[in-house]
Amino acid sequence: MDxxxxxxxxSSCGARLGEFETRWGHHKTPMFMPVxxxxxxxxxxxxxxxxxxxxxxxxxTYHLWLRPGEDVVDNAGGLHNFMNYKTGPILTDxxxxxxxxxxxxxxxxxxxxxxxxxxxxxxxxxxxxKSIEIQNKLGSDIIMSFDECPPYPVTHEYMKxxxxxxxxxAKRSLDANKKRDTQAQFGIVQGGEFPDLRKFSAIETAxxxxxxxxxxxxxxxxxxxTKLKMIEYATAYLPKDKIRYLxxxxxxxxxxxxxxxxxxxxxxxxxxxxxxxxNALTRDGRTNLKNARFIKDLDPIEKDCDCYTCKNFSKxxxxxxxxxxxxxxxRLISIHNIRFLTKLMEDIREHxxxxxxxxxxxxxxxxxLKNKK
RNA sequence: GCGAAAUUGGUGAAGUGGUUAACACGGUGGAUUGUGGUCCCAUUAUGCAAGGGUUCGAUUCCCUUAUUUCGCC
Numbered sequence: 194m195d196x197x198x199x200x201x202x203x204s205s206c207g208a209r210l211g212e213f214e215t216r217w218g219h220h221k222t223p224m225f226m227p228v229x230x231x232x233x234x235x236x237x238x239x240x241x242x243x244x245x246x247x248x249x250x251x252x253x254t255y256h257l258w259l260r261p262g263e264d265v266v267d268n269a270g271g272l273h274n275f276m277n278y279k280t281g282p283i284l285t286d287x288x289x290x291x292x293x294x295x296x297x298x299x300x301x302x303x304x305x306x307x308x309x310x311x312x313x314x315x316x317x318x319x320x321x322x323k324s325i326e327i328q329n330k331l332g333s334d335i336i337m338s339f340d341e342c343p344p345y346p347v348t349h350e351y352m353k354x355x356x357x358x359x360x361x362x363a364k365r366s367l368d369a370n371k372k373r374d375t376q377a378q379f380g381i382v383q384g385g386e387f388p389d390l391r392k393f394s395a396i397e398t399a400x401x402x403x404x405x406x407x408x409x410x411x412x413x414x415x416x417x418x419t420k421l422k423m424i425e426y427a428t429a430y431l432p433k434d435k436i437r438y439l440x441x442x443x444x445x446x447x448x449x450x451x452x453x454x455x456x457x458x459x460x461x462x463x464x465x466x467x468x469x470x471x472n473a474l475t476r477d478g479r480t481n482l483k484n485a486r487f488i489k490d491l492d493p494i495e496k497d498c499d500c501y502t503c504k505n506f507s508k509x510x511x512x513x514x515x516x517x518x519x520x521x522x523x524r525l526i527s528i529h530n531i532r533f534l535t536k537l538m539e540d541i542r543e544h545x546x547x548x549x550x551x552x553x554x555x556x557x558x559x560x561x562l563k564n565k566k
Numbered sequence: 567g568c569g570a571a572a573u574u575g576g577u578g579a580a581g582u583g584g585u586u587a588a589c590a591c592g593g594u595g596g597a598u599u600g601u602g603g604u605c606c607c608a609u610u611a612u613g614c615a616a617g618g619g620u621u622c623g624a625u626u627c628c629c630u631u632a633u634u635u636c637g638c639c
Contacts, residue, residue, distance in 0.1 A: 230601050251600070290600045311602045342600075381600090412599040420599095441600040462601040469603060485594070518604080 194377045196335075196404050198222075198436045198457075202545060208452045210545040213436060215282040215334050215377075222436065222457035223541055225448065225534045226251045226284060227465065232266070232276045235465050236524040237531075239278045244501055245528050246535040249281045251460045254327050254337075255288035255319070259312055263330035271332025282334035284460070287324045287366075289340040289381070289409075290441070301341060303358065321362040325369040333376065337407070338366030340381040345413045352385045356394045359383050363401055377404035379438060382427045385410055386419050391426030405436035408456070412442050421450055428455040445474065445537055445561060449554050452541050464530030469523045471515045474533040476557075478564045482526065487512045500532035501525075 198213040211222040227234045227242065230253045234242055242250065252272060257263060269275035272283050292299055292306045300307035305320030321339035328336035340359045343352060363380045370378055380403040384390035398406060408427045411420055424439060431437055436458060439451045443461020451459060464474060471483040473494045480494070493503035494511070502511075502525040514522025544553040 226600095228601065231603095235601080235603060253600080256602085284600095286600050291602090294600085295602070337600080340600095407600085409600065438600090443599050447599070459599095461599050463599050466598060466601060466603085469601095470598065470605090472598080481596080483595095520604095523603085 194334075194373070194375055194404065196377050196436065198405070198434070200433065203433075204545045204548045204550055206453050206551050207455050208541070208545045208550050209455055209457060210542055211436070211457055217281045217334070220248050220282070221542060223448075223452045223538055223545075224248055224458055225443070225538050226458060226460040227531050227534075228252075228460055228462045229276075229278075229283075230462075231256050231260075232272060234527070234531075235469065236520060236527050237465075239276070239280065241501070241524075241528055242278070242531070243280045245532040246539070247281070247531055248535075249284060249334075249458075250278065251284045251286060252331070252333065253286050253288070253291075254324055254331065255286075255291040257285075257331060258288070258319075258327045259310055259317075263327045267330040267332070273332065284335040284379075285328045285331050285333040285337065286440075287328070287337035287339045287381075288319050289324075289337075290342045292341060301358075303361070305339075306341070321365040322369040325366050329370070329372045329376065335377045335379060335405070336370065338363045338378060338380050338403070340383060340409055342383065342410050342413070343385065345385060345410075345415050347385060349387055349390070352383075352387055352390050356383050356390050360394065360397050363398055363403075367401055367403070379403055379405040379407050379436075381407050381409040381440070382431070383410045384423075384426065386415060386423055388422075388426045391423060392430050395427045395430035399430065399432050399435075403435070405438060405458075406431050407438035407440050407458075409440045411439060412447070420447070421454065424451060424454045424456065431455075443534065445534070446558060448534070448537060449541060449550075449557065452545075453550065453554070461534075464534055465527045468526035468530050471522070471526065473526050474530045476560050478561050482508055482512050482522075483515050484512075494526075494529050495533075498529065498532065498536075500529050502529040502532075 196213040200209045200211045202210040213220050226249050227247050229250045232252055234250055266272055266275045273279055305318050308317045310317055324339040339362045341355050343355050380398040380401055382394045382398050384394040408424055411423050437456050438458040439456040442451055442459050443463035448459055471481055473480045473482055475495050487508040490508040495503055506525055511522050511525055544550040
């Protein structure tokens with residue numbers, strides 16, 4: 194499905210202000226997608242997501258395949274109906290990342306990847322065709338082609354073979370997608386920190402007829418400078434008229450730096466995972482709300498934040514909930530953290546419009562990192 | 567009143583005549599980037615009820631006191 198993506202404005206620093214269309218309406222980029230691995234953004238209701246200005250969410254093929262099974266979701270009429278998320282699009286990840294993140298004895302062959310299920314140890318085979326078939330049944334708006342996300346670091350030789358295989362898998366993924374008219378499909382660029390392989394992967398993937406292109410294999414343990422280069426090596430060779438999605442990146446500074454390198458969409462578990470561990474994202478950096486200094490602090494997490502949490506609850510109360518292991522505390526911070534990132538993207542869009550994103554970056558960085566040693 | 571047993575950090579507790587008193591919880595910090603939600607890392611008792619004695623050395627043995635628990639009149 195054509196997303197009708199268009200770049201509205203490209204700023205002098207390389208950032209793009211854009212827009213695309215789905216059956217749910219128009220969506221502005223750059224944007225951030227909260228992650229809902231198991232058909233739920235952990236602890237949040239669809240209403241809360243909407244209120245936090247989450248426009249689109251990500252869900253996961255691998256997890257839904259294992260439980261409850263794609264047929265169960267299909268039976269409910271697709272993911273949107275199943276989870277009653279009716280306000281925006283859903284993108285499903287292909288399951289490729291789990292090869293890396295599960296880090297079990299893995300067997301990667303031309304055919305696909307052999308896993309042991311983390312639920313019952315059963316031997317499973319995920320192939321490009323199977324991943325697409327599952328995503329077709331899940332009925333997401335955007336599906337990802339099946340890739341391998343190698344760990345970091347890995348030898349140039351390993352990465353070269355992996356990139357070439359991922360490219361062949363991309364073609365098979367594209368061929369397997371019979372619902373192309375209803376679901377958009379993205380390809381994934383890999384190549385690790387190697388400029389030649391990133392370039393090769395970007396150019397060759399771009400030759401395939403995808404609706405968007407993502408940059409994968411980033412934020413897997415590399416240092417900050419390497420991370421930015423990985424992105425640059427890829428975006429330099431991606432078509433300008435297609436959406437670019439940087440997978441798994443969500444640190445506020447990384448979002449800004451990604452946008453400057455021409456990225457349009459991001460996803461990350463960070464806001465919700467940090468929330469479950471008691472950490473709030475703020476303009477002044479991360480704040481661990483479990484810290485004793487908040488015991489009697491009646492201020493909200495951020496005074497000028499428009500989220501439900503900040504409009505109604507104090508740090509003192511949230512700290513109490515966290516310390517008492519009440520899940521409402523995790524939920525309140527999740528709401529705030531997601532809103533923090535969607536607001537950051539709104540600010541970024543505004544500054545692309547004004548073409549002063551680099552100045553915004555400096556101001557933001559100064560304040561965000563000032564408490565870091 | 568008599569007899570017996572016990573007394574280790576904020577809590578539950580292990581332990582030994584000899585350099586840093588186990589473990590768990592709790593506390594305090596930290597970590598966290600396409601999520602295997604309740605995980606991970608660090609730190610947290612200069613002291614073993616109090617006082618005295620034996621000993622090269624005692625939290626560990628002995629005595630006294632205090633407190634607690636259980637029996638008996």
